[in-house]
Amino acid sequence: MEKKTPLYDIHVEEGGKIVPFAGYLLPVQYKTGVIKEHMAVRQQAGLFDVSHMGEILFTGPGALKTLNHLISNDYTNMPLYKVRYGILCNAHGGTIDDLVVCKLGEERYLAVVNAANREKDFAHMKANLLEDTVCEDISDDIAQVALQGPKAPEILAKLVPQDRIPAKYYTLVPEAEIDGMKCMISRTGYTGELGYEIYTAKENAVHLWKVLREAGRDEGLIPAGLGARDTLRLEAGMPLYGHELDEDISPLESGLGFAVKLGKEEFIGRDALIEAGEPKRVRVGLEVTGRGIVREHQDLYVNDRKVGVTTSGTHCPYLGKPVAMALVERAYASEGTELQADVRGRRVEVKTIPLPFYKRA
Amino acid sequence: MSVIPAELKYSKTHEWVKEEDGLFVIGLTDYAQSELGDIVFINLPEEGDEVSVGEAFSDVESVKAVSDVYSPVSGVVAEINEELQDNPALVNEDPYGAWLIKVRDVTEQEELLDAAGYEKVVAEEEA
Numbered sequence: 001m002e003k004k005t006p007l008y009d010i011h012v013e014e015g016g017k018i019v020p021f022a023g024y025l026l027p028v029q030y031k032t033g034v035i036k037e038h039m040a041v042r043q044q045a046g047l048f049d050v051s052h053m054g055e056i057l058f059t060g061p062g063a064l065k066t067l068n069h070l071i072s073n074d075y076t077n078m079p080l081y082k083v084r085y086g087i088l089c090n091a092h093g094g095t096i097d098d099l100v101v102c103k104l105g106e107e108r109y110l111a112v113v114n115a116a117n118r119e120k121d122f123a124h125m126k127a128n129l130l131e132d133t134v135c136e137d138i139s140d141d142i143a144q145v146a147l148q149g150p151k152a153p154e155i156l157a158k159l160v161p162q163d164r165i166p167a168k169y170y171t172l173v174p175e176a177e178i179d180g181m182k183c184m185i186s187r188t189g190y191t192g193e194l195g196y197e198i199y200t201a202k203e204n205a206v207h208l209w210k211v212l213r214e215a216g217r218d219e220g221l222i223p224a225g226l227g228a229r230d231t232l233r234l235e236a237g238m239p240l241y242g243h244e245l246d247e248d249i250s251p252l253e254s255g256l257g258f259a260v261k262l263g264k265e266e267f268i269g270r271d272a273l274i275e276a277g278e279p280k281r282v283r284v285g286l287e288v289t290g291r292g293i294v295r296e297h298q299d300l301y302v303n304d305r306k307v308g309v310t311t312s313g314t315h316c317p318y319l320g321k322p323v324a325m326a327l328v329e330r331a332y333a334s335e336g337t338e339l340q341a342d343v344r345g346r347r348v349e350v351k352t353i354p355l356p357f358y359k360r361a
Numbered sequence: 362m363s364v365i366p367a368e369l370k371y372s373k374t375h376e377w378v379k380e381e382d383g384l385f386v387i388g389l390t391d392y393a394q395s396e397l398g399d400i401v402f403i404n405l406p407e408e409g410d411e412v413s414v415g416e417a418f419s420d421v422e423s424v425k426a427v428s429d430v431y432s433p434v435s436g437v438v439a440e441i442n443e444e445l446q447d448n449p450a451l452v453n454e455d456p457y458g459a460w461l462i463k464v465r466d467v468t469e470q471e472e473l474l475d476a477a478g479y480e481k482v483v484a485e486e487e488a
Contacts, residue, residue: 034424035399227398227425293402293422314424315401322402344420344427346404 005051006143006205014223022116024052027225037228038235038317041191042358044220045149047212048229050197051205054118054139056125058109062132067101067109069130069267072251072260078103083170083188085259087251088113088121089269093276095245095254097121102186104174114241128268143205147212148195148232151219156196158215160185166196179211190229192236192358234323235316237285237356243296243311244283244325253279253327255355281308282333285357286341288313288322290349294341300326300350301340307332310341316357323357324350363392363483366457371479372433377457378473385434385467388460389421392483394453397423403449405441405461412436412464414471419461421452430461433473439465 002020011018016027026049029037040046058067067075073086082103088096097117102110113121122137129135147155156165164176165185172186181204189195200208213221230240239245244254251260252273261267262274288294293315300308313324324341332339335354340347365371370378375393379386394400402422412418417429418438440463445451451459474482 028425029398033399231424291402292404293427295427315422317399317424 005049006202007049007051007145007209010206010209011049011223016223016225019226021226022052022114024115026052027223029225029227030223032222034225034227034231035317037222037224038231040220040222041149041193041224041228041232042318043150045147045151045155045195045216046191046224046228047209047216047221048146048148048224049209050146051143051202052115053144054113054115054121054137055142055144055199056111056113056122057136057138058111058133059136060107060133062130063107063109063134066128066130066133066135067111068264070125070128071099071101072267072269073101074261074264075101075103075109080105081166081172081174083172083186087245087256087259088124089251089267089273090247091268091272093250093252093269093272094247095241095249095251096124096247098239098241098245098251098256100188102172102184117241141202142199143202143208144197144199145205145209145212146189146191146195146197147216147221148189148191148193148224149221150194151216151221152193152195155212155216155219155221156185159211178208181208183208190238191232192238192356193232193360230312231314231316234312234314234325235318235356235358237325237358239283239325240312244327249327250276250279252276253281253283255283278330280330281327282330283311283355284326284328284333284352285355286310286313286324286326286339286350287353288324288341288348289338289351290347292343292346292348293322294324294343294348294350296324298324299342300328301342301347302332307339319357323353325355328352363390363395364457365390365392365476365480365483367476369457370473370475371482372431372471372473373482374431376430376433378433381463384439384463384465385436385470386460386463387433389430389452389456390479391456392486394456397421397426397428399424400449400452403445403452403461405445406438408438408441410438412438412462414469421449432464433471434464434467435469436464436467439463
């Protein structure tokens with residue numbers, strides 16, 4: 001039985017088409033449709049319910065050491081109120097999950113994880129805690145909405161004084177207030193666009209949504225569903241767990257070396273990643289040069305030789321063309337390599353192009 | 362509520378059919394296009410291809426998913442709607458205007474539903 005986020009009734013009221021996703025009932029789109037929602041985020045603003053995301057709090061004198069043990073990135077000299085991406089690796093160097101860590105105090109960190117992996121992550125974290133660390137899953141108490149798009153700063157500025165709005169990418173303000181509600185505002189997102197993720201107690205969720213919708217009314221803000229969230233992150237070349245990352249895909253294969261600090265003293269998976277050496281397959285962007293749409297799990301060929309498989313793909317609304325991401329053998333990863341995707345028995349021409357497909361001007 | 366014109370015939374798999382000058386014109390229903398969402402590509406057969414009752418003759422890609430379109434008749438493709446190659450979203454905008462193919466030399470057709478019958482199918486799926 002799927003759970004409802006605190007905003008379920010709002011989604012129904014807003015005309016959301018509800019689908020099960022990662023154990024939750026969430027809108028895949030509203031009446032406007034994926035393309036319009038996607039374009040609103042690129043050109044004005046969109047509002048997403050991301051309350052399904054998991055939040056795991058690490059506290060205590062050992063919290064930092066534990067994070068550095070569990071996660072591939074280095075959190076040692078992270079400034080207060082910074083956010084940093086990282087990978088939770090298994091002992092084989094595969095990926096248990098990708099996450100962000102928010103530093104809320106010298107002994108207090110919030111890890112934000114994928115909904116589908118929350119229980120698995122929490123079990124793995126608890127099993128690998130170092131001493132003097134407390135780890136709590138506080139997901140069920142927290143609602144999260146994402147306000148994304150070029151108009152997001154203007155919309156938020158109507159509700160929050162400037163000094164309570166995080167000014168830099170991947171920073172946060174831990175205690176802001178929106179219409180009397182306590183919130184944490186983080187300048188992060190999963191769209192490739194300027195925007196914020198706003199955390200609040202679940203009781204506030206409905207009111208927060210309404211206040212943001214009202215503030216954005218004249219700025220073209222519309223609610224956006226999971227469909228647009230996926231096309232936006234794809235266009236921005238961001239990995240999605242279960243597609244570009246899984247237990248058998250290492251973060252290095254997926255091109256996330258910037259978040260993997262092999263020079264760190266240790267972390268789970270480090271030895272395996274070092275031993276594996278330069279990845280034999282790498283993540284690439286693909287442009288569909290033939291006719292059709294290439295989606296995930298479609299084999300890639302050079303003549304009769306299989307050289308890779310797609311991990312995500314669809315028509316990208318802002319680019320106005322179909323693109324895909326794939327894992328391919330290193331020899332076929334260089335820019336401009338022509339491959340063929342097997343789309344349900346039909347060969348479709350594709351070509352490797354640089355990631356991200358879209359970068360904010 | 363989806364639009365179901367009274368003058369057309371329908372298949373349970375959400376295609377509409379109209380007989381016109383000896384040809385069978387086939388398209389996707391309003392319900393089908395609304396379930397698919399924004400349509401971004403339609404893979405159509407070629408003129409002269411044979412189609413058979415209950416077999417897929419086209420696949421329609423929306424942003425979200427791909428789905429097959431089944432032929433309610435057996436025959437030969439007389440014409441395809443070329444306009445859909447460049448503008449597949451026409452099916453979203455005008456599902457009963459934006460036909461997919463016209464079929465000639467029809468030798469067989471499945472038992473088609475009238476509007477009232479099709480409305481029941483849609484109601485069941487929406488329930």
